[in-house]
Amino acid sequence: MRVECLALPLANQLAQEYQQQNASALQFFAHNPYHIQSYQDRLEYLRGRSYSHREQLAEGLYTFNQKIGNHQEALQRIEALKHPDTYVVIGGQQAGVLTGPLYTIHKAVHLIQTAKKLSNELHAEVVPVFWIAGEDHDIDEIDHVYWLTDRETRLHKERMKLDKKGRVSASSLPLDEEACRLFLDSFFHGQTETGETREIRELLMQTAASSQNVAEWFGRLMASLFGKHGLIFVESSQPFVRELERPVFERVIEKNEQVSDLLLKAADRIATAGYPLQLQVEEHQANLFLYEGQDRLLLERHGDRFVNRRASYTREELLKLAADHPERLSTNVVSRGLMQEHLFPTLAFIGGPGEISYWAYYREVFELFNMQMPIVLPRMSVTLVEGAQQRLLEGLDLPLEQVLSGFADWKRDWEARQEPHPLQEQFAATREQLLAMYQPLVDEVVRLDGGLRGLAEKNTRMLLEQVTFLEDRLVRSLQQQDDVEHVRIKRIEASLLPDGGLQERKLCFFPYANKYGLSLVDRLVEAPFAHDGTHQLFFV
Structure with a gap:
């Protein structure tokens, strides 16, 4: 089983510097995710906290995981959660069709491997939990695959x-x-x-x-792939989850202004440190959603009232609703972390670059709720490299690192080295001849009516552009039909850098399973990946 590592830059500056363990980024978090001492300190902190709802949490998880057909191994891990010295590593994702992009699979693998690693290092029971963000109402983000x-x-x-009526x-x-x-x-x-x-x-x-x-379809698929490796699933809209979340809903409502104030101050500190602001923070945001019928609507706070597009509530009315009907309330990107910390004895939260940049806002919010921010561990990033791609790269003498970190420059240099097609010289000569013939006519039009200068010049450009358009179409057609090298480059680009981004952000797992079998998941779980912030190359 071959795995290699690459140091690839991230587009997200804060996440990049956090992975590099720069003090300027670490200051926004409670722990350094790459120091074993952080996990020992966090474990001692958790041992000093009480999770009186462990039994109720485990029972709810057991029922849900049974429903989605999870493996007995995962059900046994749920039973272990009843014990006071059992802890979790947790991460989550939207419920994309066919499990969505590959990074969903990679995050699940990272959770399983991290739980096993920490269990061994800390001599404590650590179980992996995958949080299904089933309440997400941005259906356009989850209804497709590539x-x-x-x-x-x-x-x-x-x-x-999908029938995407309303929210x-x-x-x-x-x-x-x-x-x-x-x-x-x-x-x-x-x-x-x-x-x-x-x-x-x-x-x-x-x-x-x-x-x-x-x-539920997402949950069943993920359970079928990862259940035998002990991965536990929780889905945010389950009634037992809402029931357990009630106290935090109430405290978010009570401390709403303080939460907003802390987020605004965090945004100022992040901006002062020179990082782009990834989270839109506004004074009036309530950091909660409320269900009105089937629609999940954002709440805002205006004065002492909480409003959405359909209704308005006093603070007392909203508190009563939280007490009597917690199923009507729902978290946003800020309050979800508080709920996670309340529900689970969390050693570490595994998140992608965007999630890391969001969590940089939350440290003081956790403290407001008498909680400590968990360790935020950057999600493992992986590219699957197939044998056919390796052979293509070798034939072009193109290093894989060059594809993932500087392919546009390489491709531009490669194209510059190619011999032009003979017809391209004819196209260039035609443009020159056309301009030589047409320019005197344009000059005469302008002499007779100066107001037509702009139109005449535009007309000239359009004529020349039409010649160039035909030339481009010819070149593309020739490349598609005859140029083996262009086809090879397109295959490399499509499979390793689709749409100019990492493979894991676009491509779906199941076409790979169709080639290599469902056991590909087992191979990924068993692979010797490094969890050090480097990009992992898995040779299929």
């Missing part, structure tokens, strides 16, 4: 038709049988039939048929 087509030279996007959450969005069938038909039509296809098809169809909504 895969490669046209000899793996082009990125294809397939969107599943309904993924956990309330029914999984339409016909829409699901059409979506899966399109998916398998875009895949090459292999010895693994039948098993993949059965898994996707059976889990879909057993699921009532999009979030």
